[in-house]
Amino acid sequence: MSRPTVDDGTVPPGGGQAGSAPLLGGAPEPTIFELSHPGRSAWSFRTTGIPETPLADLIPADQLRPEPPALAEVSERDLVAHVTRLTHRQFSVDLGAYPLGSCTMKYNPKVCDTVASLPGLTAVHPSAPASLTQGWLALLVELEEALCAVTGMAAATLQPAAGAAGELTGLLLMRAWHRSRGEDRHKVIIPDSAHGTNPASVTLGGYEVVTVPSDPRGCVDMRALRTVLDGDVAGIMLTNPNTLGLFEEDIAEIASAVHEVGGLLYYDGANLNAILGIVRPGDMGFDVVHLNLHKTFATPHGGGGPGAGPVAVSERLAPFLPGPRPVRLDGDGLEPSYGWAVPDQSIGRMHSWHGNALVLARALAYILLHGRDGLRQVAEVAVLNANWIRHRLSGTYDVPFDRPCMHEVVLSVRDLRREHGVRAMDVAKAMLDTGFHAPTVSFPLIVEEALMIEPTETESPQTLASLATALEAIAAQARRDPDALHAAPRTTPVGRVDEARAARRLIATFDAR
């Protein structure tokens, strides 16, 4: 399949397009272990002038291993060539649009890389006392305040290292709050459209999952919700907009119903990008909010981490936050000073240190760059882009919930499956040949053969048109020559991989080969 062009006249021509195919790395790359050559090396250390005492003179000889662990023996030149070839076998946002629904794969401003490599930030040891880390503490306090402003909450912890860690933190906060009131509740409600981390976190939080169905409009079924609400419900976890890309319009009613039985509302911030500056979780009635800084604030994703999943809470939950927390101290100096404080009824600690600090620094930079107006524009254009895609593709693909969406749209390939045996995964694999990443596939679970598309605000109208044209061409091919799609992708460094074999005959290290 050749690279599509903007040809439908709905957007002005010209302008850059973010897409690239095929990737360069067509040749297989040996592992670093196969590139090893005995005696070859790359390392060098400082000249220190410290006496070279044998190790056996310093510690008991029986504690020493007879041989060092085998790693690799390569020259620096070999290492650079190897890793560079690996990068040629890797798609990324910098190369092209990555419309992976629920993941917010937006462009990551390069200035944030510069921030994360400032020596005054990178060289600071995390155990250094507050008097030697005033800059870091000020940064963390400033970020916490900005996140509270964005979410409409009172206080936040920056410790959780990722969204799922934030979820668990939030659930432990809910547990501590109920306990402080002498209550021991057992159930947490989750809609059937929720991310899989939600139920897994609920279990680790010591709660039982109660699933509520979605109604025909794709939102929480209020009637079903009311039947499961009782005094044993600790709270409900919601993503709003939800994973169908739809805003839960009844959120105020849901909030009061949950609060009426003494439960709390947890906001999964995976989809916060859609509502920046438009509506705040705090104003919707949420008590606990986690944010995914790698998504909404582009810190970026790093191939699957590091992320950062701060948790913001309402006033009544603030005394339970993990500690120590960075705080601004009252002082009479010209410049404010900062220190650490452990909240009265703190649940404890959720990270080895203070959270993924350099990720947090990137997020603050992103917020400063955008400011109040810029963040609102992010949401506006993210939602505009998603609706443009929905509108453009609604004649080509089935749209199970066909009404205006927020930042992402969920399509279904069920008709193509029924009529031509083409599945969502086939469409996704064919997308890889067009220079774009595939959408999220087979999620949410409540939509048959789902394709979840989140274009984000940083993709241009030209890129969107090109993306849509590619998806239309794939649908046409599905009708004309479905087998061709089963054989996709063709232009990627490897063809479709055998996932079943990987699980059946596990080879998780080079030594297991």
Add this chain to the structure above:
Amino acid sequence: MATYIPHTDDEIATMLASLGLTSLDELFSSIPEAIRVHGALELAAGVGEPDALAHLESLADRNGRQGHGLVCFAGGGAYDHEIPSVTRALAGRSEFVTSYTPYQAEVAQGVLQALFEYQTMVARLFGLPLANASLYDGASATVEAVNLGVAASGRPLVWLSEGIHPHWRQVVVTCATGTGHEITTVPLSGGTTRWPAPGPGGPPGVIVVGQPNYLGYLEDLTAARAVCDATGAVLVVAADPVAAGVLCSPGAQGADVVVGEGQAFGSPLGFGGPYLGLFACREEHVRRLPGRLVGETVDTAGRRAYVTTLRTREQDIRREKATSNVCTNQTLMAITAAIQLAWLGTAGLAEMARRCARATHFLFDALMAIDGVVPYADAPFLRECAVRLPVPAATVVDRMADAGFLAGVDLAGTYDGGDHALLVTATERRTRQEIDAYVAAFTKAVA
């Protein structure tokens, strides 16, 4: 204000028109008016790149003493190791930085193969057959190991050595409020863990011990293994991965699970993150393994390929029955570690460990010549040592900062007698000149 949105006003108007809309506001008509933001968020207006950078630089300049960085003699799970240009350059490649979890393996072979190489290196380092693609940090790896051990043994009682990093122990205890695991801290005696006989609570399901422990002392893993053999407990060793370059591998000494903090391999101190949690285990625990795992397979043409595997353990499929809620790992840090370990190589890692050990022992000997400075305990140590002081550790840290040093980690509030004790390390980056100057300043600081 900086903008990363490419659209012109005309393009926005055209797109809105194609949707039958006239304003961006109309896109949000499904959001009830009553709960909307009226006016603007309480944030400053956006600024351009130079202004944002200047602000962050001004914050960075407020760290250290009077804006000067400190020569680092502190460790305690975060170490000032060499990060060569090659590691910085390769780990900063945007193909790694700006991609996501390799859901589509056909366009993610770069990340997947790098993680496969990482898993191999971690497994070899710890002497176990299997390692995952990393967890968040040392603390989260320990929590996951405890969860695995409890599930495998069927017993929720956990014996946690006091020699485990105090913060990691706090995280384990915090997470246990959700899982209901019963955590008993086994105190140090003479610097190392003395395992008791099982009490009224019965035998433990999991025991967790450091190697070396947080205070730098070498533990007797054979004794820990014997406790496990007698009780059926799962042995979790929290190992310093640099020390593992020269010490007997925990796997060879009977560990079922080995966890660790991987920061030493290419991640800067960075005020504590992002780092990465190392996690290796025996094959029998593979179905309970937390986090991502990369496996080798083939593509349709029979070519070698890599893919995330055994995903039925994971929460997107297994939901509330998943082995863990960990969805992302610390891929970029894991790739960085793989690059750094390849740069070090077989000989370089061992040499780095030897250099750390020699520098720390050289420093220790010099400190022992100072009046009133004595060892915290009388046990062998490798590359980190705890010392008792005649004055509060906080005073020493403060005075040493004036001389340009981060003296060590103040043990106040974490160990018996800790307010007059300091944890000190000298990595391969510390020169004799720096150590001599440190010792001279230290002599004055404790006087």
